[in-house]
Amino acid sequence: MRLTFRNIVIGAVVLAGVGAAGYQLSQPEMVPVDLAAVSRGPLEVTVNADGMTRIKDVYEVSAPVSGQVLRTPVRIGDAVVAGETVVARIEPGEPAFLDQRARAQAEAAVAQAEAAKLLAEASARAAEADLDNAQRQFDRIYALHERGAASDAQMDAAEVALDVAAAQFDSAQATQRMRESELSAARAVLIEPTARESGDGAAANCCIALTAPVSGQVLSITNESARMVAAGTPLVTIGPRGDLEITVDLLSTDAVRIAPGAKAYVERWGGPDALAATVTEIEPAAFTKISALGIEEQRVKVLLDFTTPPEDRPSLGHNFRVYLRIVEWRGDDVLTLPISALFREDGDWAVFVVDEGMARLQPVEIGQRNTEIAEVLGGLDEGQQVITHPSDKVEEGVLVVDRTTLE
Template sequence: MRFDMLFQAIRFPALALAALMLAGCGEDAPEQEADAGRDAIPVFAETVTAEELAEPVTGTGTIAAHKTTPLGPRVDGIIEEIFVRVGDRVKEGQPLFRTRDAEWKLKVAELENQVKLAEADVRNAQKTFNRSSELHEKGFVSSGNLDDARRGRDAANARLGMAKAQLASAQQMLDDCVVTAPFDGVITARDVDEGKFMATRMGGMGGPGGVLEIMKIDIVAAIVNVPEVYLSKFEVGTKATIYIDSIDRSYESYVAIINDRVDHVTRSVEIRLPIRNEDYEVKPGLFARVEVHPRARHVLTLPRTALLGTEAARYVFTSDAGKAKRVNIAVRQIDATRVEVLDGLKEGDNALTGPNLPLLVEGMPVRIELRPGQVDVTAASNPDSGTATR
């Protein structure tokens, strides 16, 4: 009896204590869940977006004339007169300088008389042949005499041809004593003055050389070197902008020539871009900056603030069911704020950012918050990304 009473006395308090403990556990469960939410690391999220990217290819170079020609004498002799000065703008065919021509004038006069003599010999030889031919038909002249008359006529014609050729050559040399502009341009150098003997052949007295230099600059070209790694990004016809700082102007142009030779020392390729220059404002030799504008391409972009790791091993954190997940990615720099995502993420994926980003480790609870004014694209695109708060 005593044992039963003792058992009852112990059993009822134990049951009451167990009930109280169970009741207490049921009340603490929501509080523990709330504490777990408060322990999650607050972060922001950036979305991988698709856009068209047009990256200009830049290079520097020098303005060059369309044509540059040093002009020397065409015949040996003393430079007697120079008609232009440096800076003069000239037209095609305009006389520029003259070599002394007195000798060639005399030569032309002599050969003109030789041509007249040869023409007279041809007339006499033709008359002789005509008479011989008539007499041969009547039987008064032998065939041998007729052949002699024919040979005399032919020889006279040959001598006339030679005399005319010599006259034409001398006349050309006389004409060449005056050097004219080969094209419209501007005189950019004058190397000698009147009175200097100039030769047209190596080893001649005075040696070879130029009297004037003429440039054609109504069209000029920017000769620019760009890194070879950009060679695939443009082609002939690709639009470009040329900046010439010294005259504070820019010109719209295009790639007209791509040199097939790549400089193996600088690892650059030469391109040429034309500029219309009717007013001659752009001078050959000026420094030029060029931006070549390749066609836009479709890329995935992400703010640089989401990147972690080194240049050789980049990674980001994403949110997977409210926990941080490390994702290795490959990127390429676009500018100071964005990178191009090459591998690891797709359009619409979210990468975590924010001041707490360096604290994250794999599996850590995260809570994605919105910046002021930010749209809650995270919850819409990824319902398991965590808790979003406004």
């Protein structure tokens, strides 16, 4: 068989391709991985939870007496001034309706009171006549006594008779006034409910005007419409909006890890930047709360004060939801690594470090950690490269390559 130059070239190319393929197959596999460096820097460990803002001193205005509350003169969000702004008006309630039997009884009581009044008037006229007669008798005896024609005993008897008549007259007059009052009370029972005045007339006839107990804003109104209320019924809630604090219910196991004065970050409140706050109080008693999964949890109420000035959070108000990160521990110069590089090996923490392109299993001692990074207490040095999120292909001695170099 005669070889041509063309055949020789084709054969050489095929042999080169087979050789290259064989070389590639003979090389060990390199696993692409994500790398991170062990470095020094600040580390904060926080307790995270959802909280709620609230005004520290909330004042609730209640009805001091039972009566008819008129339609509220203020609206939610209105500014009020202590002792000046009227927040509610109360006037007496209307009398009750009378059924047929109650009306008959009331009319009978009126007739009885009218008769008693007539009787009292007659008794008063009789007592007045007796008083006039006693006065004339006294004047006559007094004149005779002055001329020596009447004895001292007669004078004393006339004087006593006059005093008794005067007392009986006063008693009769008092009885008459009492009977007149009883008649007025009996007639008042027959008063029917009437339509109330509207507009300015209602305000003019109002009996009680309740003013704001503190300067601030109206936070809530129980009911804006006019209605009958009993004494003690809440009407309006008022508070100074700028005087805010934060309340958060922490698990008791988290609450014991923080202390008053701890720094906190307020996030997810609606503004672009996180706000600053400090823990002011950790209540000494826990309470039981059912979680969304139906599990009983022991919770502790923790209170925080804003350190960010009010002008940097003007839109934040009462009962707004926020997200808190309360600092439990902080280090300014800590050797750290990403927490995604850690895994358990025989019950201890370990990582894969990169040594001359190969993955090496390295036990490591971990201290404080948060959701992103962990403190390295031993086993690693600053600058070493560790593999984050190691896959099942990564094991001791495997060749690895930085994934970013393949892009």
